[in-house]
Amino acid sequence: MGNVRCAGTTITRLFIHNEKQQQLQKCQVAFQSTVSNVKVENIDNKSADVEWQQALPYKSMPRLTRYQLLRGFLKGGEFADLSLNDFIFKCRERLGDIYRLPGVIGQPDSVVLFNVDDFEKVYRTEGIWPKRPGTDAVRYYRENRKDGFFKETMGLNDNGEKWAKFRHVVNPIMMQPKNAKLYLEPLQKVNLEFVERIREIRDPHTLEVPNNFLVDINHLAFDSVGVVALDHDFGLIRRNPDLEEVRVLCENMSAFLKSIYDLGIKPSFYKYITTPTYRRFAKSMDLTFDITNHYVNEALARLQESPSKDGEERSVLEKLLKVNRKTAIVMAMDMMIAGVDGTSSAITAILLCIAKNPEKQQKLREELLAVLPHRNDQFTIENMKQLPYLRACIKEALRFYPLAFGNVREIGADLVLSGYQVPKGTGALLTTNMLANEELFYPRPREFIPERWLRKPDTTLHDGQRLVAENVNKFINLPFGFGPRSCVGRRIVEIEMELTLANLVRNFNIEYNHSVEKPFSYHLISTPAIPLTFKFTDLK
Numbered sequence: 169m170g171n172v173r174c175a176g177t178t179i180t181r182l183f184i185h186n187e188k189q190q191q192l193q194k195c196q197v198a199f200q201s202t203v204s205n206v207k208v209e210n211i212d213n214k215s216a217d218v219e220w221q222q223a224l225p226y227k228s229m230p231r232l233t234r235y236q237l238l239r240g241f242l243k244g245g246e247f248a249d250l251s252l253n254d255f256i257f258k259c260r261e262r263l264g265d266i267y268r269l270p271g272v273i274g275q276p277d278s279v280v281l282f283n284v285d286d287f288e289k290v291y292r293t294e295g296i297w298p299k300r301p302g303t304d305a306v307r308y309y310r311e312n313r314k315d316g317f318f319k320e321t322m323g324l325n326d327n328g329e330k331w332a333k334f335r336h337v338v339n340p341i342m343m344q345p346k347n348a349k350l351y352l353e354p355l356q357k358v359n360l361e362f363v364e365r366i367r368e369i370r371d372p373h374t375l376e377v378p379n380n381f382l383v384d385i386n387h388l389a390f391d392s393v394g395v396v397a398l399d400h401d402f403g404l405i406r407r408n409p410d411l412e413e414v415r416v417l418c419e420n421m422s423a424f425l426k427s428i429y430d431l432g433i434k435p436s437f438y439k440y441i442t443t444p445t446y447r448r449f450a451k452s453m454d455l456t457f458d459i460t461n462h463y464v465n466e467a468l469a470r471l472q473e474s475p476s477k478d479g480e481e482r483s484v485l486e487k488l489l490k491v492n493r494k495t496a497i498v499m500a501m502d503m504m505i506a507g508v509d510g511t512s513s514a515i516t517a518i519l520l521c522i523a524k525n526p527e528k529q530q531k532l533r534e535e536l537l538a539v540l541p542h543r544n545d546q547f548t549i550e551n552m553k554q555l556p557y558l559r560a561c562i563k564e565a566l567r568f569y570p571l572a573f574g575n576v577r578e579i580g581a582d583l584v585l586s587g588y589q590v591p592k593g594t595g596a597l598l599t600t601n602m603l604a605n606e607e608l609f610y611p612r613p614r615e616f617i618p619e620r621w622l623r624k625p626d627t628t629l630h631d632g633q634r635l636v637a638e639n640v641n642k643f644i645n646l647p648f649g650f651g652p653r654s655c656v657g658r659r660i661v662e663i664e665m666e667l668t669l670a671n672l673v674r675n676f677n678i679e680y681n682h683s684v685e686k687p688f689s690y691h692l693i694s695t696p697a698i699p700l701t702f703k704f705t706d707l708k
């Protein structure tokens with residue numbers, strides 16, 4: 169038996185075998201440091217084997233046939249116009265809480281999982297080089313670029329040792345708390361412009377911002393990621409809202425996300441014949457490459473002209489450039505592609521939640537006033553640590569309106585999942601965020617209750633009720649993914665979301681006096697789908 173096999177129910181039991189032993193031991197250390205409250209226990213090979221032998225064969229798992237899948241996605245087919253979330257739900261209704269999607273056109277099979285114990289098993293056996301399928305099209309594009317730019321590195325879109333090497337280099341720059349000072353100030357500047365922009369564009373009588381306020385939120389997201397990734401203040405929010413190349417870049421980033429669903433999840437022949445979807449995707453990648461490359465070169469020239477006097481790097485980009493130019497370009501590009509749309513949807517989700525829950529908004533305002541009593545008090549890394557309710561509001565908003573259905577992994581070991589044998593190498597769709605609405609895990613799920621996430625003063629009680637189900641598995645609330653492959657932009661975007669919410673609540677009373685039925689549409693990630701006419705009233 170060459171593969172590593174994993175069995176067990178609540179406690180994951182790892183069967184360690186031959187040459188995989190070292191890899192799994194390292195992996196356990198990584199798991200334990202990421203999720204401290206779950207133990208990993210080794211068991212002998214025999215019991216793992218027994219569970220595997222007793223499990224139902226993979227072939228007997230409920231599934232769509234290849235024909236049903238291909239036919240369903242063809243024009244007029246039952247899945248053709250469905251978002252990814254709706255497609256996953258529709259199949260769940262028909263097939264249950266675990267089902268198989270057959271691999272088509274050279275792709276491996278995938279299993280779709282709704283059982284939290286299965287999420288845990290998949291994550292705990294993902295290994296030290298976890299694979300997240302679905303972005304093959306990016307790798308294919310990068311491998312086939314005529315100028316061979318990505319020959320040495322495909323950045324975080326790579327897999328295996330090459331991904332690990334790149335991640336090892338960028339992790340300390342992107343994720344170490346001490347580097348937060350590099351982006352706190354520029355992000356705050358961008359956010360103060362956003363506050364001013366709201367004052368400029370709201371209707372003087374109704375105090376509501378225009379229907380197309382999403383454009384302004386997009387500009388905030390772009391300026392925020394841009395100021396970190398490209399060390400460039402685009403000033404889209406107020407000074408340059410019509411910057412042509414940024415408009416092109418934004419359009420292409422959205423096209424990119426849509427293509428990831430069309431090329432990475434729906435059946436597609438693009439590796440055999442260049443389909444129109446792939447052509448559109450490659451064009452968007454070319455443009456993103458050209459524009460990012462231009463700005464990184466501009467930053468490089470700027471830095472060479474005026475190097476920092478004390479030898480200390482002044483920005484994330486400068487630190488990346490110290491590694492080498494290619495690392496800086498590839499990482500900047502991936503930050504823009506992965507960061508802008510998600511940040512914009514997350515900020516929309518937070519604003520809708522806070523506007524619709526005035527008493528929570530007031531509680532947050534009181535926390536802010538206690539820590540920063542004067543409107544012009546500066547945010548620092550230290551005082552931001554004293555704002556637990558602010559963080560709880562953001563966490564609850566991401567639960568209330570999740571960004572995506574969940575996460576994806578290639579299964580790292582033969583596993584028994586929901587009683588079925590699932591071979592190593594199968595793709596797995598972990599529908600973590602789809603369970604965020606289930607009473608079983610979050611009592612009163614359709615209420616926005618940031619108190620769920622507070623440690624003090626009461627851990628879980630609210631009107632005598634638990635707010636997070638007892639023993640809820642830690643693998644259900646993972647908005648930034650899990651383990652070594654988790655979101656590399658997490659620290660940056662957390663600070664960004666905290667600054668946006670804190671600045672707005674400090675300056676305005678925020679209302680949304682319209683219906684919030686179906687506020688988002690879902691392709692790969694959520695996109696706001698209603699006019700965002702928030703009412704912003706100045707606080708005295």
Ligand code: HEM
Nearest residue numbers: 324503506507510514647648649650653654655656657661
């Ligand atoms: C609220 C906003 C965001 C959310 C909820 C989010 C969530 C995620 C998730 C779930 C993953 C997959 C993790 C896994 O496979 O375990 C991911 C990966 C990633 N994210 Fe984010 N993200 C956000 C914003 C950002 C921003 C602003 C950036 C860049 C500055 C960014 C850069 C990335 C990159 C580069 C990856 C790939 C990491 C890798 O494969 O090693 N994200 N993100």
